[in-house]
Amino acid sequence: DQQVKQNSPSLSVQEGRISILNCDYTNSMFDYFLWYKKYPAEGPTFLISISSIKDKNEDGRFTVFLNKSAKHLSLHIVPSQPGDSAVYFCAASANRDDKIIFGKGTRLHILP
């Protein structure tokens, strides 16, 4: 039972354009959401997070949007850069004490 779903296994975006990565969740108890980035042969690294009391969080080129009614969140990267090519994982937890559940990831390719 996938509680966190990333339905696009891959995405290709032209350098300089906006990358939008989507994530859906099924557990209405989730109240904390995170995005991680993973390069090959490395562990995932934290990118950005959002609490359910907010609908937007921005950090430089990265913005996460949360739509609680739709149980949907998205990560926007603008402008996209070659170094952004990686696998992006969406993750969620029911509270900050609880386990963190990850989606299957979306592989982002930034095209020159």
Next chain:
Amino acid sequence: GAGVSQSPSNKVTEKGKDVELRCDPISGHTALYWYRQSLGQGLEFLIYFQGNSAPDKSGLPSDRFSAERTGGSVSTLTIQRTQQEDSAVYLCASSSGAKTLTGELFFGEGSRLTVL
């Protein structure tokens, strides 16, 4: 070291053998997680330790899998009678626990297990 350390980085074993994977979390981190990533799959939750609480073992795929965390620090994931479907990268992560502002996990580089 400053980060999460995992060993071995690579392990090749024969079907039916037992394996142990080790994780040294960041010093002072109270929360420790094990995940695995099979080929083409996402990060599958296995087990979660938080302080002195009983571990959340709900993600362990079978009773061949077990994990312990000694002294609230180092953790060992043990897989008994390995099967080919156990082949994956096993990732350990730690965090400073409930009171962090971000809940951020710090991951190790993983232990790649190949069962022949």
